[in-house]
Amino acid sequence: MKTVVVNAEKISRKWYVVDAADKVLGRLSSEVATLLSGKRKPAFSPNQDHGDYVIIVNADKVVVTGKKETDKTYFKHTGYPGNQKIRALNVQRAKDPTRIVEHAVKGMLPKGPLGRSVLTKLHVYSGAEHPHAAQQPEAISF
Numbered sequence: 001m002k003t004v005v006v007n008a009e010k011i012s013r014k015w016y017v018v019d020a021a022d023k024v025l026g027r028l029s030s031e032v033a034t035l036l037s038g039k040r041k042p043a044f045s046p047n048q049d050h051g052d053y054v055i056i057v058n059a060d061k062v063v064v065t066g067k068k069e070t071d072k073t074y075f076k077h078t079g080y081p082g083n084q085k086i087r088a089l090n091v092q093r094a095k096d097p098t099r100i101v102e103h104a105v106k107g108m109l110p111k112g113p114l115g116r117s118v119l120t121k122l123h124v125y126s127g128a129e130h131p132h133a134a135q136q137p138e139a140i141s142f
Contacts, residue, residue: 006043006050013121015053015137017130021061023142025104028062031142033108036118049114053121055137060097060126064089074103098124 016035020028034040038050064072072089092100101124109115123132 004043005045006048008048011048011050013052015055015132015135016140017055017057017132017137018140018142019058019128020056020101021058023062025062025064025100028056028142029101029104030108032056032105032122035140036105036121037109046110047114049118051118051121053135053137054123055130055132056101056122056124057128057130058126059101059124060093062097062101074099097126 018028018032032054035054036051038044038052041050044050069090070088074087074089074092076085076087077083078085087095089100102119102122105122106115106119109118123130
């Protein structure tokens with residue numbers, strides 16, 4: 001058997017649009033991370049970026065199960081001693097709901113330069129509109 005190594009020019013990328021309204025955050029982000037990394041493609045290799053572009057709309061309407069709305073926290077440190085900022089999910093949803101989905105997808109991607117480059121293909125919008133109509137994205141549901 002031969003090992004197939006695909007050149008960067010031969011990788012075909014599609015655009016997908018996902019409606020996050022009434023979808024569970026973890027299940028949605030795991031499927032999106034699979035699309036972004038290209039794991040469903042036949043020529044997948046873990047050290048190359050084979051993934052597709054993903055647009056997520058209605059990120060403000062994503063749901064979580066259990067008591068995560070009040071118990072789940074987002075942590076940020078400014079770099080100064082004692083300056084840690086902790087927000088609950090409901091506070092983060094009121095401030096910027098797109099960061100909730102971006103944070104969940106980022107946690108499911110590989111860490112390092114490859115994961116950061118894969119994350120640039122994710123576009124999250126809180127409303128139902130997006131400016132990527134020229135790319136002719138396909139609607140996909142999970």
